[in-house]
Amino acid sequence: MSGTVSTRFSSLFTEQLGPSREEIKFGVMAVLIFIAGTCLYCLSYQVWVAAITPNLTRTAALSFREWGVWLPLTPLAFRMFRNLDARAPWHQQTLAGVALAFIAALAPTAIDQLTGTRPVISSLALFWPRFVAMALVIYLLWRVLLRRAPRASIEPPATAARAQPSRPETLLVSKGADQCLIRLSDVQHASAAGNYIELWAGNQRFLVRSTMGKLEELLPPSDYVRIHRSHLVRVDQIARIRTHRSSNGTVHLRSGHTLPLSKGCRAELLGHNQELAAGMDSSR
Incomplete structure (x- = not known):
């Protein structure tokens, strides 16, 4: 003591x-x-x-x-x-x-x-x-x-005090019977497929056992946007957005893929990148 x-x-x-x-x-x-x-x-x-x-x-x-x-x-x-x-x-x-x-x-x-x-x-x-x-x-x-006046607490709020976890740069995925690493920044779009997610990167198809929510947490929100409950795309891969009378639509990617656009995600997509609105091709 x-x-x-x-x-x-x-x-x-x-x-x-x-x-x-x-x-x-x-x-x-x-x-x-x-x-x-x-x-x-x-x-x-x-x-x-x-x-x-x-x-x-x-x-x-x-x-x-x-x-x-x-x-x-x-x-x-x-x-x-x-x-x-x-x-x-x-x-x-x-x-x-x-x-x-x-x-x-x-x-x-x-x-x-x-x-x-x-x-x-x-x-x-x-x-x-x-x-x-x-x-x-x-x-x-x-x-x-x-003695100075008591300082206000210098402890940051709990949410700010926690260091933001660093995002991984690569992801372990399956391609056929093999496994390999791909760079997350190369992901062009992702689609839910049962208990798996279908990833497209470099115009190649990969599978990873995960959920869309977990994958979305790994990707930078400034580069990727959810266009449907089951689909997520990289913003700079969008070539055109086509809307329908029901306010749903389709998203055409530079890779040639076409994905559905839900009504709930349409406003978020357009708000994510206002430049996309100028290129919209409406077919009402």
């Missing part, structure tokens, strides 16, 4: 590397203002309470020793909170803030060890609670001043 939490927390600093310029600028300025405020407080205490000569250099050095680690950490904290805001529940955000404070407390603790100021436990007991409060202040600053 602890390994998983550690991995998630560390990934917040490595995913989408680095804070934005605004986060760096605002983070550094906020820490510098905070350090300046602590210096001013300490100098005022020396003058008005302790009644000693204020020592600006020593006061600034102590302030930077204790709080200087937040200069690089604050922009990173802003970036971390931005990542968490989009995907993590509140308890993970709290855990991340406490962990951040612990990491920050390691810096002054290490300095204490190098200078022999106090034991490790004492240093952590001193700095960690302060830095938890600091992390809370940083979070509030980010939430009030830097």
Whole structure:
């Protein structure tokens, strides 16, 4: 469990590397203002309470020793909170803030060890609670001043999110006792024949076990059109359309084949390619 939490927390600093310029600028300025405020407080205490000569250099050095680690950490904290805001529940955000404070407390603790100021436990007991409060202040600053308004969901609609399946370029068909591959773009027209479909490609006849609906899904709708419940043709293979008094008709193909045109498909055919209307030969 602890390994998983550690991995998630560390990934917040490595995913989408680095804070934005605004986060760096605002983070550094906020820490510098905070350090300046602590210096001013300490100098005022020396003058008005302790009644000693204020020592600006020593006061600034102590302030930077204790709080200087937040200069690089604050922009990173802003970036971390931005990542968490989009995907993590509140308890993970709290855990991340406490962990951040612990990491920050390691810096002054290490300095204490190098200078022999106090034991490790004492240093952590001193700095960690302060830095938890600091992390809370940083979070509030980010939430009030830097957090963007919640974005509208970027998830596309379910129908758009699904990648459109790529259409196959070839189809396995039967020719007599043999099987072969033909290019779907070579199909001139297709007709239902029981449990099979009769395909004409390159003026040759092939059979495939399928339905007209399934075949229609494989063919680009811009090139093929249904002219009857049992017939489908390639638009550029149509030579002439002849209509009858009943509004049914026949479609004459360049290959010499003649296919029936149903009343329900006639409007769709003409709407599919308006140029066909100019070449209609009506025999009312």
